[in-house]
Amino acid sequence: MKKTTLLMTMAMMLIASCSGDKTAAEFEYSNEKFADLQMLRYEVKGWDQLSLRQKELVYYLSEAALQGRDILYDQNCRYNLRIRAVLEAIYADKALDHESEEMKALEVYLKRVWFSNGIHHHYGELKFLPAFSEEWFRATVTANPAYVPQMPVAQTAEEFLDEICPVMFDPLVLTKKTNQADGEDLILTSACNYYGEGVTQAEAESFYAAMKSADDPEPVMYGMNSRLVKEDGKLTERVWKTDGLYGQAIAKIVYWLRKAADVAENDTQKEVIQKLIQFYDDGDLRTFDDYCIAWVKDLDSRVDFVNGFTESYGDPLGMKASWESIVNFKDLEATRRTETVSSNAQWFEDHSPVDPRFKKEECKGITAKVITAAILAGDLYPSTAIGINLPNSNWVRAAHGSKSVTIGNLTEAYAKAAHGNGFNEEFVFSNKERKLLDKYDSMTDDLHTDLHECLGHGSGKLLPGVDPDALKAYGSTIEEARADLFGLYYVGDKKIVELGLLPDREAYKAQYYTYMMNGLMTQLVRIEPGNDIEEAHMRNRSLIAHWAYEHGKAENVVELAKVDGKTYVKVNDYKKLRNLFGELLAEIQRIKSEGDLEAARQLVETYAVKVDPALHQEVLQRYKALDLAPYKGFINPVYTPEYDADGKLTDITVSYTESFAEQNLRYSRDYANLPLVN
Ligand code: ZN
Numbered sequence: 001m002k003k004t005t006l007l008m009t010m011a012m013m014l015i016a017s018c019s020g021d022k023t024a025a026e027f028e029y030s031n032e033k034f035a036d037l038q039m040l041r042y043e044v045k046g047w048d049q050l051s052l053r054q055k056e057l058v059y060y061l062s063e064a065a066l067q068g069r070d071i072l073y074d075q076n077c078r079y080n081l082r083i084r085a086v087l088e089a090i091y092a093d094k095a096l097d098h099e100s101e102e103m104k105a106l107e108v109y110l111k112r113v114w115f116s117n118g119i120h121h122h123y124g125e126l127k128f129l130p131a132f133s134e135e136w137f138r139a140t141v142t143a144n145p146a147y148v149p150q151m152p153v154a155q156t157a158e159e160f161l162d163e164i165c166p167v168m169f170d171p172l173v174l175t176k177k178t179n180q181a182d183g184e185d186l187i188l189t190s191a192c193n194y195y196g197e198g199v200t201q202a203e204a205e206s207f208y209a210a211m212k213s214a215d216d217p218e219p220v221m222y223g224m225n226s227r228l229v230k231e232d233g234k235l236t237e238r239v240w241k242t243d244g245l246y247g248q249a250i251a252k253i254v255y256w257l258r259k260a261a262d263v264a265e266n267d268t269q270k271e272v273i274q275k276l277i278q279f280y281d282d283g284d285l286r287t288f289d290d291y292c293i294a295w296v297k298d299l300d301s302r303v304d305f306v307n308g309f310t311e312s313y314g315d316p317l318g319m320k321a322s323w324e325s326i327v328n329f330k331d332l333e334a335t336r337r338t339e340t341v342s343s344n345a346q347w348f349e350d351h352s353p354v355d356p357r358f359k360k361e362e363c364k365g366i367t368a369k370v371i372t373a374a375i376l377a378g379d380l381y382p383s384t385a386i387g388i389n390l391p392n393s394n395w396v397r398a399a400h401g402s403k404s405v406t407i408g409n410l411t412e413a414y415a416k417a418a419h420g421n422g423f424n425e426e427f428v429f430s431n432k433e434r435k436l437l438d439k440y441d442s443m444t445d446d447l448h449t450d451l452h453e454c455l456g457h458g459s460g461k462l463l464p465g466v467d468p469d470a471l472k473a474y475g476s477t478i479e480e481a482r483a484d485l486f487g488l489y490y491v492g493d494k495k496i497v498e499l500g501l502l503p504d505r506e507a508y509k510a511q512y513y514t515y516m517m518n519g520l521m522t523q524l525v526r527i528e529p530g531n532d533i534e535e536a537h538m539r540n541r542s543l544i545a546h547w548a549y550e551h552g553k554a555e556n557v558v559e560l561a562k563v564d565g566k567t568y569v570k571v572n573d574y575k576k577l578r579n580l581f582g583e584l585l586a587e588i589q590r591i592k593s594e595g596d597l598e599a600a601r602q603l604v605e606t607y608a609v610k611v612d613p614a615l616h617q618e619v620l621q622r623y624k625a626l627d628l629a630p631y632k633g634f635i636n637p638v639y640t641p642e643y644d645a646d647g648k649l650t651d652i653t654v655s656y657t658e659s660f661a662e663q664n665l666r667y668s669r670d671y672a673n674l675p676l677v678n
Contacts, residue, residue: 030417031635032660034108035128037115038629039382039660042413044374044637046331047654054303055652057263058327059639061305062375064256065325068307069667070674071246072323072378075314076118076177078193079167082676084113085149086164088668090140091661093147102140105131107661114664115382115633119168120177120191122383123631127175127191134169137161152677178316186316193678194320196229196238204228204317207235218395220285223319225309240309240323241283249673250280253307268294269301276307292391293400303329304371304403306390311379324378326388331408334370337447340499341454342367348455348490353582358593360461365454370408375636382633382660386410406449414632415442422626427522429561429568433513440502440510447501448487448511455490456483460589470595474604480540482592485585488515488544492578509574516558516577517569519545524616525623532609543608548580550607566622567615635660 031039050058073080087110090096096103109130116122130137138161141147145157155163166173174191181189187201195204211222226237227245238245242254257277264270275291288308298304305328309321342365349363376384389404391397419438428434460482462468471478490496492508502508519541526538533539549558557577561570571577591599638658642651658666 027416027656029413030421033629034111036630037112038417038632039635040413040417040632041635041656042373042409042637043656044372044654045409046329046333046372047374049332050302050329052649052651053263054265054329056649057260057265057303058329058374059641059652060256060260060263061303061307061327062377062639064253064260064307065305065327065375065377066667066671067252067256067673068249068323068325068378069671071240071249072117074246074674074678075193075320075322076116076120077174077191078677079164079174080113080118081674081678082149082151082160083119083164083168084110084668085676086141086147086160087113088665089147089149092665093144096140102132102136106137111660111664114660117379117381118177119174125177125179127171127177129171130168134165137168138165149676152675178314180316190316192314192316194227194315196227198230199228199235201317203235208317208319218289218399220289221319221321221393222285223317224285224312224321225283225288226320239283242281244283245678246674248675252671252673254280257307265301265303268298269303272298279308289393289396292393292396296391296396296400296403299403303327306388310390310392312392314379322379324380326376326380326384326407327374328371328405328407329374331370331372334408334446335367337501338368338370338450338454340501341365341447341450344495344499345455345458347495348451348486349459351493351495352459352486352589353489353586354460354589355586355593357463358460358589360459363459366458368450368453369403369405371405372409373407375639376634377636382635383631384410384634386414408446410634411446412442413634415445417632421628423522423628426622426626427517427568428513429570433571436506436510437514440507441514443502444491444507444511445514447496448484448491451487451490452483456486459486460593462595463593466593466595471592471597471600474597474600476536477539477543477604477608478588478592478600480536481543482585482588484540484544485581485588488512488581489578489585492574492581508578509571512574512577513569513571515541516545516548516571519543520549520558520560520569521567521615521619522623524611524619527611527616529617529620530613531611533611539604539608543603544581544584546607547584547603548577551583552576552580567618635663638663 027041027043029040029042031041033039047055070081073084087106090106091110098104098107109128109132112128113119116128120127141161142157148155148157148160151160176189177191179186179189185201187195187199187204207228208222212219223237225241226239228235229238230236240246240250242250254277257273257280261270261273261277264273272291272294275287275294279287279291305326307325308323310324311322312318312320314320314322345363345365349360352359373384376382385407387404387406389402391402424434424437428437457479469475488511491502491511494505496502496508497505523538523541527533533542549560552558552573555573555576557571557573557580559570559572561568588603590596591603635658637654637656640653640655641649642653644650
């Protein structure tokens with residue numbers, strides 16, 4: 001999966017940091033904070049639009065999702081399941097003093113383990129250490145051996161502690177989950193559990209090199225679904241399948257998938273689910289490719305899902321895939337929005353302020369599907385992607401295509417949670433702008449993204465003979481600026497209101513304000529002091545904002561106002577700002593169409609790269625004072641089937657009241673499918 005990274009998530013937060021319509025205020029998006037983490041909730045909007053059969057399908061698929069939970073814990077590190085078990089046993093004991101410093105520290109550590117699906121940071125890869133002492137932990141467990149979990153070979157409290165204490169407390173043991181440092185044996189120095197005891201990087205590499213054939217046009221993803229181990233000195237794969245490794249959990253997944261297949265929306269979808277069951281049963285990677293091909297072709301179903309071995313970031317060799325699942329259904333309203341944009345692609349192209357020589361005669365918009373997540377599991381829980389692009393197999397993508405989706409209710413939850421975190425209060429000029437953003441920013445931000453993706457990148461054409469790579473290192477910044485400007489220009493067009501994409505002619509101002517604030521100031525929070533702007537999307541925003549600021553200076557279109565020593569962006573003339581965006585769009589399209597490298601260099605170097613050190617320092621200080629958690633994750637909703645007196649299913653309800661701790665304790669009770677050692 002091309003996972004939309006956390007960095008992008010943070011970027012989105014900064015762009016969309018100020019949305020929120022008051023009607024939805026009762027939904028509690030933001031939950032608790034601990035360590036460097038913040039828990040959020042997402043709302044399953046449109047649940048009641050689903051038919052009972054569709055709800056039943058989502059329910060069975062979400063049970064199939066939750067049944068795989070332990071697989072990821074064990075993949076991440078072989079000690080994770082037993083450490084989680086002993087921590088939960090202590091945490092659940094009401095007889096202990098939960099107000100003591102040690103117990104509070106244990107609670108934080110346990111929540112971090114739940115968040116990371118193990119003892120290593122979900123993003124930073126390094127092992128995090130408990131804030132309680134080893135002495136206290138040993139004394140607590142020794143005093144009550146009932147905390148010692150049921151190991152396959154029974155252990156005394158002392159034996160158990162001797163084995164796990166170094167893993168928990170010694171910073172030099174199993175330090176890094178996935179080591180990528182060049183020159184070291186990446187397998188022997190990684191704590192993840194994809195390779196058995198004593199398997200070296202060289203051995204694994206030659207094992208898989210021998211399997212591959214250079215002239216296979218349809219290569220399977222070798223090694224994707226197994227642990228490579230040494231048995232009697234010989235390398236062999238322990239395959240993850242119903243009668244193989246992780247079979248106890250996979251059998252439960254298959255049980256729920258079978259129920260899902262019975263209520264599938266159509267035959268195409270039924271075949272997808274059956275192929276997946278077949279793959280879980282036979283573990284054959286050819287079956288997996290067949291399943292992916294069937295999945296890519298399933299476009300008409302409302303409900304969709306991912307369930308399986310998917311992400312290869314956790315394996316230092318990038319082959320073995322961590323288990324994850326998401327169940328979702330199409331957001332019809334948001335998808336209609338992208339379809340409206342796409343079906344009017346030619347109108348937008350014809351009316352853009354670009355020189356006619358650089359316009360496309362025939363223009364096709366791209367339709368992007370927007371989905372609503374219903375459950376997150378495995379490597380997507382609680383920290384998650386906001387977009388999905390699958391399958392991973394290159395030949396399947398080339399021959400059969402891929403599905404690319406945006407998860408609308410998750411991006412919304414990020415944006416809503418950011419609302420009220422103090423960010424706008426700190427950085428937005430006045431109440432007038434804050435009100436504007438409260439009312440419109442969420443919708444204009446979504447629309448700007450649609451215009452950028454569905455039209456912006458596809459608009460315009462190169463003049464004959466121009467090399468597509470003519471702009472070299474400046475190419476991606478110019479390309480992102482082109483797409484952003486196309487979106488900015490049209491967000492402010494009355495056509496958008498006529499098409500019903502925005503409610504009135506005020507709305508676009510919210511997008512203009514946040515764009516300028518972000519590009520001139522607030523995106524600097526992601527740059528280390530003293531550094532330049534490097535990343536293409538950030539350079540593009542800086543380029544557009546600074547160019548418009550400088551070129552509107554004579555007429556005071558946008559100003560950097562100082563109040564009590566703090567700098568604020570103030571937009572004085574939105575109409576003129578739109579004209580400036582149009583002017584720059586025309587110039588950027590010319591540069592692209594003609595391949596004018598020198599002009600691209602000039603623009604980027606003048607407006608996109610350099611940072612005003614004084615303003616940078618000011619922004620960093622103001623941001624730091626807000627004390628925002630850098631990483632966020634989601635609590636799942638809870639689905640409850642309801643039956644009538646005859647035992648017939650009448651409805652499935654969704655609730656959002658479970659806390660992060662309650663949820664994980666319940667998951668550990670109901671979905672603990674694996675032995676503690678695998
Ligand atoms: Zn783009």
